[in-house]
Amino acid sequence: MPGKVLVVEPVDSVLDDILARHGILAERRMGLAREELLNAVAGYDAIVVRSHTRVDAALLEAGARGRLRVVARAGTGVDNIDVEAASRLGIRVVNVPGASTQSVAELTVALMIMAARRALEANLMLRRGEWCRPLGVELYGKRLLIVGFGRIGRRVAEIAKAVGMKVSAYDIADVEEEARARGVELVASLRDGLREADVVSLHVPLTPQTYHMINRNTLQEFKRGSILVNTARGKVIDTDAVLEALDGGILSAAALDVHESEPPTERELRLIRHPRVVATPHIGASTLEAQRRIAELVAAGIIRELGAAGRGGVGSG
Ligand code: NAD
Numbered sequence: 427m428p429g430k431v432l433v434v435e436p437v438d439s440v441l442d443d444i445l446a447r448h449g450i451l452a453e454r455r456m457g458l459a460r461e462e463l464l465n466a467v468a469g470y471d472a473i474v475v476r477s478h479t480r481v482d483a484a485l486l487e488a489g490a491r492g493r494l495r496v497v498a499r500a501g502t503g504v505d506n507i508d509v510e511a512a513s514r515l516g517i518r519v520v521n522v523p524g525a526s527t528q529s530v531a532e533l534t535v536a537l538m539i540m541a542a543r544r545a546l547e548a549n550l551m552l553r554r555g556e557w558c559r560p561l562g563v564e565l566y567g568k569r570l571l572i573v574g575f576g577r578i579g580r581r582v583a584e585i586a587k588a589v590g591m592k593v594s595a596y597d598i599a600d601v602e603e604e605a606r607a608r609g610v611e612l613v614a615s616l617r618d619g620l621r622e623a624d625v626v627s628l629h630v631p632l633t634p635q636t637y638h639m640i641n642r643n644t645l646q647e648f649k650r651g652s653i654l655v656n657t658a659r660g661k662v663i664d665t666d667a668v669l670e671a672l673d674g675g676i677l678s679a680a681a682l683d684v685h686e687s688e689p690p691t692e693r694e695l696r697l698i699r700h701p702r703v704v705a706t707p708h709i710g711a712s713t714l715e716a717q718r719r720i721a722e723l724v725a726a727g728i729i730r731e732l733g734a735a736g737r738g739g740v741g742s743g
Contacts, residue, residue, distance in 0.1 A: 428451075430471055432469075442454075444729075467488050467489040470494060472731070476499070496731045526710060531581035533709065537655055545704075569592045574629035593609070623649060640663040641663075645668070653681070656682050665694055688708055
């Protein structure tokens with residue numbers, strides 16, 4: 427199955443090794459300008475992206491004019507890919523849900539603890555030589571609301587339970603069985619959940635329904651002094667509203683791995699630099715283990731899809 431794959435964002439090199447064993451050449455071309463990418467894409471059977479590259483209809487059409495048959499997203503969400511246009515053009519979309527679940531869940535709980543213990547503030551003062559010990563709170567016995575009880579939300583729930591938190595969840599899908607199995611209480615509405623929660627952790631995909639789900643109105647429902655954690659997608663929260671909620675005392679702290687614009691603009695930086703914000707640059711899946719798993723699964727997906735296309739098959743990815 428000879429073929430050529432364009433890799434435009436960093437992916438573990440095991441991808442290239444596995445593809446090579448199937449006679450497929452991976453060409454790594456990082457930092458391509460949009461025009462260069464539009465010109466290059468038609469020359470490849472598949473393209474591999476992470477979250478930075480916008481795979482819109484124009485890019486897919488440029489690819490479809492040549493040999494492009496597969497778009498592989500080395501990660502969970504496909505919000506940077508125009509899946510509808512891909513399907514219209516007969517281009518398969520491969521993503522690897524689940525490969526980074528444990529990594530994201532671990533980071534979520536780490537951020538939660540850092541926010542509760544004001545660990546970043548303490549660290550910054552200590553670096554300046556100031557011996558000052560801010561008073562934090564324990565997570566034990568506190569109520570955590572998980573918004574989006576999917577793979578990551580469920581894993582966060584399990585870890586939080588082990589820390590002694592009381593866990594509730596809100597989801598639009600029927601997740602009753604998954605909740606019962608983990609001793610998690612389901613809430614009927616987001617508002618009901620927010621009113622009771624000491625910590626709110628977001629694990630929904632970015633969709634038209636979840637865009638700015640945490641906004642000035644929903645923030646009014648939060649318990650005063652609660653903690654907000656977002657390791658889902660930056661656009662699930664309204665950056666300005668969260669900043670106001672921190673200044674107004676609705677939130678005692680926020681922990682953010684994802685941001686409305688990545689890299690952040692001055693708007694996001696105002697929030698990121700807030701003294702009670704712990705922020706990381708979208709490192710949820712940035713572990714050796716997750717990256718290796720992602721690369722292996724992306725390679726398997728490309729081989730599967732190119733094989734299927736070679737046999738004349740086109741279906742949903
Ligand atoms: P998943 O599909 O397993 O779970 C998402 C859950 O959200 C589902 O149960 C779904 O029913 C629910 N949901 C969807 N719309 C909703 C809404 N409007 N209200 C309430 N619930 C809703 O996904 P996952 O693997 O758990 O990943 C969750 C999200 O985490 C991803 O979509 C991605 O945006 C994000 N993520 C971030 C990183 C990172 O590096 N920080 C890495 C991987 C994934």
